[in-house]
Amino acid sequence: MRDIIKLGLILLIITAVSAGALSITNDITKEIIDEKALEKNLAYMKEILPDADDFELTDDPGILSVDGVEEVYEALQGGNISGYVIKTITSGYGGGVTILTGINVDGTIVAIRVASQTETPELGTKIAEDEFGSQFEGLSAEKELKLNEDVDQVSGATVSSRAAINGVNASIELFNNVLK
């Protein structure tokens, strides 16, 4: 019995020290990582809606009414809203897939960008490539998009493709129910 307690205590001490070290490293690096992610997202947003001169994060609580929606940015042109960039996180094969969907106020999808994903290299990661993403450009945001009807999936990567289209559909749903 004493042996087990001793073993347990040693493990406890080692894991506690390790947790402490990780927590310190996290504190040091978290801000920088978040900053860089924000910069990258802004860069994507400028790609999606190049005519906008500013992007403002909306604090409308209604955006949380749709599953998967994380943030909504209003794209402003000369002070008026010209469109929205909606950030969604949906479950893929290897974790969450973060999609940025740009929708014009007139209800067309301008473009999408995959902001982050941890899908299978050479398979699921193809959702981040132009070949897949460009299919969304110009589609109507009137109603939900169907995989392999409106948009072709990446062959061999159904789960990843589904994660992508779910993200876009969540943006479409939000646009129609809340933002319009």
Added chain:
Amino acid sequence: MNVRKVFADGLIFNNPILVQMVGMCPTLAVSNTAMNGFGMGLAATAVLIGSNIVISMLRKVTPDEIRIPIFIVVIATFVTMIEMVVHAYFTALYDALGIFLPLIVVNCIILARAEAFAFKNSVFKSAVDGLGNGLGFTLALTILAAIRELFGSGSIFGKTVMWGSYEPMSIIVQPSGGFLVLGLLLAIFATFTAKKASV
């Protein structure tokens, strides 16, 4: 065994990739470009040195029964710390390595050196062993990656060096091509070290 032998073994004569043949998974996966191979090698070296030092420091108080969980905790902690640092300060490398950075935790090289060396040797020698094996891993990985990048994409470290009309053999940057190049490299290396040993 003296310190110089420990280092030389790790670097050449007991090279993790070319002799011990451990850590094959990340070797094939990230050796598509020289920069990725080099970056991965350095990240793994950092983890290896750190974990070897800590495991060696703890070796007198580590009960045999729970040594494996303790190794894993130490290794995983270092990998996670390195991952956070690379994410924050070398974001391009982080994106390129993707899932293979956290996978360093299960890179056999690190656990192998912990079990075979760090657990039984002094802190200083363990650090040197970590450095030798890490650099050996980096060297082999970078050479392999450079060859694959040169013939498979026509460039080295991102700079195009092949003549304009060169058609890259894209199979070389696929896993199957990786196996082929690795096999050739192993054969050449074995001949080289056999000669040295017999001299």
